[in-house]
Amino acid sequence: MARPLQRLVGRLPPPSLLALLYLVLVLLGTGLLMLPAAQAVPVRLNEAFFTSASAVTVTGLIVVDPGTSFTIFGQAVIAVLIQLGGLGLMTFAALLLVTLGISIGMPQRIIMGEELGTGGFRNLLRLARLILMVAVVAEVAGTALLMLVFVPEMGWATGTWSALFHAVSAFNNAGFSLFDDSLVRHGSEPLVLLPIAALFIIGGIGFVVLGEIWQKRAWSKLSLHSKLMLTGTGALLLVSWALIGALEWGNPATLGAMEGSGDRLLAAFFQSATPRTAGFNALDTAALTDASTVLVMGLMFVGGGPTSTAGGIKVTTALVLILATRAFFLRHDTLSAFGRSIGLDEVMKVMALATISVGMVFLAWFVLAAGHEGEMFDLLFEVVSAFGTVGLSRGATADLDIIGQVIVACIMFLGRVGPLTLGFFLATRSSPRIGYPRGQIYLG
Secondary structure, eight states: OHHHHHHHHHHSOHHHHHHHHHHHHHHHHHHHHTSGGGBSSOOOHHHHHHHHHHHHTTOOOOSSOHHHHBOHHHHHHHHHHHHHHHHHHHHHHHHHHHHTTOOOSTTOOOOSSOOOSOOOHHHHHHHHHHHHHHHHHHHHHHHHHHHHHHHHHHOHHHHHHHHHHHHHHHHTTOOOOSSTTTTGGGTTOHHHHHHHHHHHHHHHHOHHHHHHHHHHOSGGGSOHHHHHHHHHHHHHHHHHHHHHHHHHTTOTTTGGGOSSHHHHHHHHHHHHHTTTTTOOOSSOGGGSOHHHHHHHHHHHHHOSOTTSSOOSSOHHHHHHHHHHHHHHHTTOSSEEETTEEEOHHHHHHHHHHHHHHHHHHHHHHHHHHHHOOSOHHHHHHHHHHHHTTOOOOOSTGGGOOHHHHHHHHHHHHHHHHHHHHHHHHHHTOOOOSOOOOOOOOOOO
16 A cells, blocks of 8 residues: 555655645644644634644734634644744755756755756755754744743743744744734834844745855855845845835834834834745734835735745745846846846746736635625735735734635645746746747737
């Protein structure tokens, strides 16, 4: 029985195997969360399934409060699902690249279309160890810093567990919190917001960039991919920080309720960093101005870095689209950045990924709106949050019926598995054997 099953699994293409692994993990998590030992209050099957799917896809959208609905055992199950969902995706991404013949071992010398010789199983194991080492060090350090605040507030046992849970959730960009207001109660506490922000920024950059920084330690030696990721991440953080601060500074329901300018700047920074798939919030998301909400949706759609714990279409995808648009207006035939050219093949992949992602979001929004009466703006926000595996919510998810919850769970699943699946098919497509005369179409 084992051998036929092994042969069947071995024949599955990587995308199908990835989806199957995630589905099995979601169902296993659902079963564990349905155990009496996991529930502090009665939790329905659909609520357990949604929570499990949200944890495995490291999204953070919830229909029940994890801090009050589940026991320590249930919360531990959620934390393990988050860890497996986050690091499992990164490890599979490495395996996928090796399968495609691209080395992503410790040297990290060749990224984005440059070859590193032969990628092998040994390099994959070294990479897996690197991922595990970074996760352990980051989460232990984050736990220690958060304990400085949580232990005095809650005592040793509860404070330590809360610190560990939030560190795991932050590094994996999950956004799950044991507090019913996420981090709003700690909206002016640097020892809470800064460690958590550091964790989800590090987790969202991507193991390729982290590996290169660790080995090369010089900007000039970094690959084009790492330079684009670091530049794009820094630019998004600074621009969104300034915009959130300006848009919310006088809002009495958000930054305007804080006394000092330092507290406002801190909360604005955190709220500008978290939409790119972290899911924690230091301000009431439902109280944000409409302009800030649109900005947050844009950040959620972009997401973090490839082969990281983050979701979205990825920072590099957005940057290549911007570079392609710039090249079009400047009438350039090629794209270039940091002294390296970007081929037309890469641009086509990026356009396909962005187009399909926009289509998925629109279709999910349409289906959700067709079966659920509610604010269209809020429903769109929940859909984008689910697709980007972010977890920020304006409250609409908790009001959905079972069908609506299943739809959102499917969006979370597609948002997590979809980019790698699409990347596989784009990277392994065959060249056409027949050529056709070039035609012309008129645009605009």
